[in-house]
Amino acid sequence: MRKNKFLLSLILLFTFSLFLAACGGSSNDENGNEANDEEGSESDSDFSVAMVTDTGGVDDKSFNQSAWEGLESWGANNGAEKGADGYDYAQSEDDSDYLPNFTRLVKNDVDLIFGIGFLLEDSISDIAEQFPDNQFAIVDTVVEAPNVASLTYAEHEGSFLAGVAAANKTETDKVGFIGGMDSDLINKFEVGFVAGAKSVNPDIEVDIQYAEDFNAVDKGKLIASNMYNSDIDIIYHAAGNTGNGVFAEAKDIKQNDPDRDIWVIGVDRDQYEEGLNEDQSASVTFTSMVKRVDVTVEQVTEQTAAGDFPGGEVLVFGLEEEAVSVADTNEEAFTDDIKEAVEEWEEKIKSGEIDVPQTRDELNDFEENL
DSSP, rough: OOHHHHHHHHHHHHHHHHHHHHOOOOETTTTOEEHHHHHOOOGGSSSSSEEETTTTTTTSSSHHHHHHHHHHHHHHHHHHOOOSSSSSEOOSSSGGGHHHHHHHHHHOOOSSEEEESSGGGGHHHHHHHHHSEEEEEEEOOOOOTTTTTEEEEEEHHHHHHHHHHHHHHSSSSEEEESSSSSHHHHHHHHHHHHHHHHHHHHHOOEEEOOOOOOOOHHHHHHHHHHHHTTOOOOEEEEEEGHHHHHHHHHHHHHHTTTOOOOOEEESSSTTTTTGBBSSSSSSSEEEEEEEEHHHHHHHHHHHTTTOOOOOOEEEEEEETTTEEEEEOOOOTTTTHHHHHHHHHHHHHHHSSOOOOSSSSHHHHHHHHHH
């Protein structure tokens, strides 16, 4: 009998010890200071963010990829992991995927959801209206809703500098522009490029064509082939994944005729690597009009995670914010004299001496005053 009572006492004592251990809220850190385990387990990864791509995909080596790199950078800096509870993306194969992708992310309780590109404008307007308490952001267009932050860029300013560089580089005085879709947004790239080129040489010829698709590599290659065959030596593309066809054509021509000067101007991110030949010794990428979608997406994510969501605001990022620029990675092609010329025109834009046109009508007025 005493033995049973003794065993029962031991069991109760052991159980009580476990209870105390489980309830203990403190431990010692490496310096011997008391720290709260529960508080220490919390991190910035409690906030979740995701993006819906357009049809170019997250690895388009352009616009979507740049946005995704911004979320990856935010995740790395805040201890978040890829997935529903950290940072993630939803791939869109065609435009019918946009709204279902947004809906799925909302149901997964994602705190901030980006729509990447103006093609998602209608879908994000619909989802924002359906879920007014959720937070959304759209890149490259404006959605007027209190729960949507609109990220826009001065693409015309960066494209103007690309045009200046092209006019200083071309040996034929013929350059080309290939757009993804003929739209107000892509017109800003086109108009800025033409204005910059003609500011240097009013007689320069600029061939402008649109693929009407951001995900048509073969079509981009065909248009580029026709341009290069018509004595154009530099093509600026603002065509997303379609632009990869431009790089493919330029590299094919260069491989068959190494002495011919053939160049591509990339877009959205520094596309120097996309222009590298097989042995990685040279690139057909002359320069790129870099739009720091990655930096701005990360900035808005950080701001929202800190409780300062810019809902209803239209954020504009341009030369002053260092959000657009031209890359000088290809030092052999983008020479010091070209770099100096670009910097001179950049200062004229920043000072207000040059008001870069954004539409074709504004371009007509601009050219009349050259």
